[in-house]
Amino acid sequence: MDERERYDKGLSVRRAVLGDAHVDRSLARRDAFNEEFQELITRYAWGEIWTRPGLPRHTRSLITVAMMVALNRTDEFRLHVRAAFNNGVTRDQLKEVLLQTAIYCGVPAANTAFLLAEEVFAQMEQAPR
Numbered sequence: 001m002d003e004r005e006r007y008d009k010g011l012s013v014r015r016a017v018l019g020d021a022h023v024d025r026s027l028a029r030r031d032a033f034n035e036e037f038q039e040l041i042t043r044y045a046w047g048e049i050w051t052r053p054g055l056p057r058h059t060r061s062l063i064t065v066a067m068m069v070a071l072n073r074t075d076e077f078r079l080h081v082r083a084a085f086n087n088g089v090t091r092d093q094l095k096e097v098l099l100q101t102a103i104y105c106g107v108p109a110a111n112t113a114f115l116l117a118e119e120v121f122a123q124m125e126q127a128p129r
Contacts, residue, residue: 010047057087069101081120
């Protein structure tokens, strides 16, 4: 696969997982400073890793949420909680992942994650359909 094809596949998966609105906002903010970074994450995170056949997107979402807890990346955590629903993850499954992170990442990290997840759920419930 060439770089253009990898980018196109990555952009398609990125849109499916994160939603068109988020991706459009990210791409609209491209400039000379961050354009190469946007291309990099689209090609490699989305076009190389998220397109691999070894794990379904559902599983990749759960893993990513757990890693965002472990790394204390709150903005990415919120983003991937929303995205998880696009991949068929349920609230109960997210709860189980967050309980698991309490043991392996620490109770304070999981406590913050539960609070942030509840904020995301509330925002999603209030969003127009």
